[in-house]
Amino acid sequence: GQQVMQIPQYQHVQEGEDFTTYCNSSTTLSNIQWYKQRPGGHPVFLIQLVKSGEVKKQKRLTFQFGEAKKNSSLHITATQTTDVGTYFCAGPATNAGGTSYGKLTFGQGTILTVHP
Amino acid sequence: EPEVTQTPSHQVTQMGQEVILRCVPISNHLYFYWYRQILGQKVEFLVSFYNNEISEKSEIFDDQFSVERPDGSNFTLKIRSTKLEDSAMYFCASSRLGTVNYGYTFGSGTRLTVV
Numbered sequence: 228g229q230q231v232m233q234i235p236q237y238q239h240v241q242e243g244e245d246f247t248t249y250c251n252s253s254t255t256l257s258n259i260q261w262y263k264q265r266p267g268g269h270p271v272f273l274i275q276l277v278k279s280g281e282v283k284k285q286k287r288l289t290f291q292f293g294e295a296k297k298n299s300s301l302h303i304t305a306t307q308t309t310d311v312g313t314y315f316c317a318g319p320a321t322n323a324g325g326t327s328y329g330k331l332t333f334g335q336g337t338i339l340t341v342h343p
Numbered sequence: 344e345p346e347v348t349q350t351p352s353h354q355v356t357q358m359g360q361e362v363i364l365r366c367v368p369i370s371n372h373l374y375f376y377w378y379r380q381i382l383g384q385k386v387e388f389l390v391s392f393y394n395n396e397i398s399e400k401s402e403i404f405d406d407q408f409s410v411e412r413p414d415g416s417n418f419t420l421k422i423r424s425t426k427l428e429d430s431a432m433y434f435c436a437s438s439r440l441g442t443v444n445y446g447y448t449f450g451s452g453t454r455l456t457v458v
Contacts, residue, residue, distance in 0.1 A: 260446055269434055270386060272446035315386065329374050329391040329438070330399050331447070336385055 229254050229320050233334035241342050246303040248337035250316035257319055259292055259299045260331065265312040273301075306341045313338045345369040349435050349450035356425055356457055364420045364453045366435030374438045375418045376447065377410065379403070379431040386434070392418065425457045 230253040240246050250259065258277045262270035274283055276292035276299060283290045289302045299316055313336040320330040348367040356362050368375050377389040390400040392410055400408075409421045418437075422429055432454050436447040 262446075262449075269449040269451050270447075272448065275446055317386075320388070329376060329393070330388050330401075332388070333386040 229318075229332050231316060231318055231332045231334040233314075233316060233337050235337055236335065237338045237340070239340045239342065240306050242308060243305050246306050246310070246339055248301050248314050248316075248339075250299045250301075250334050252297045252318050252332075255296050257296075259296075260317045261290060261299075261301055262315045262317060262333075263312050264315065264336070268312070270315060303339075306339070308341050308343055311339060311341050345448070347435055347437055347448050347450035349433075349453050351453060352451065353454045354456070356455070358427055358457055359424050362422050362425055362455065364422075364433050364435075364455070366418045366420070366450055367416055368418055368435065368437035369448055370416070372437035372439050372448070374398075374440065375412070376436040376438075377420045378434045378436060378449075380434065380452075381431045389420070389433075422455075425455075427457050430455055430457045 232251045234249050238246055258275055260275045261273040263273055264270045274290050276283060276290055279296050280294045281292040287304045291300045293299060301314055303310055315333050315336045317331040317333045320332040347369060350365045354362055373393060375392045378386050379389055380386045388401050390404045390410055391398045395412060407423045411419050432452045434452045435450040438447050
């Protein structure tokens with residue numbers, strides 16, 4: 228079945244350093260979503276990318292969707308302690324008949340720790 | 344900002360007992376989901392629900408699991424006979440469209456502990 232992999236699993240940075248997490252799908256995705264989960268919290272939707280090669284920015288966060296629509300990245304510039312959490316990418320799961328509506332396959336997440 | 348509400352926040356139950364986890368999705372959302380997350384692991388799909396029926400379910404969602412939307416606002420997940428391995432955080436989510444064009448809104452979760 229479809230696999231969504233993220234690297235690295237953990238990232239420890241000093242406050243002010245940059246951070247990047249990478250997401251790879253075993254299948255082509257119609258779109259990719261990114262979620263943030265604070266420690267002890269629930270996933271919170273950050274953004275969705277749809278177009279091949281798309282780049283979107285939210286303040287210090289930059290999201291990219293690969294040309295082949297199989298990979299994506301999230302880059303945070305000058306991390307702050309408020310960026311702490313687990314960042315998940317997620318893509319629509321596919322089956323033999325095509326894309327399944329609603330079902331998302333999540334990557335295992337990258338746990339970001341920011342040291343002040 | 345509209346929220347997905349889940350109750351209870353924490354449920355402890357004995358193995359073999361039935362539990363019902365409750366969710367109130369966002370009112371104008373049409374698609375509802377249950378996901379679970381075992382501690383420290385990734386978020387796993389259980390079931391999606393649209394138009395008062397299950398639209399898709401995972402291998403995890405076996406005969407011990409059921410979902411219901413009894414009154415047009417609540418969305419419940421029932422586990423008939425809990426097992427130790429059912430211990431996890433269960434998240435309810437809803438979205439406006441099943442094509443996930445708008446992303447999911449997740450509830451704050453129910454932590455289920457089976458002892």
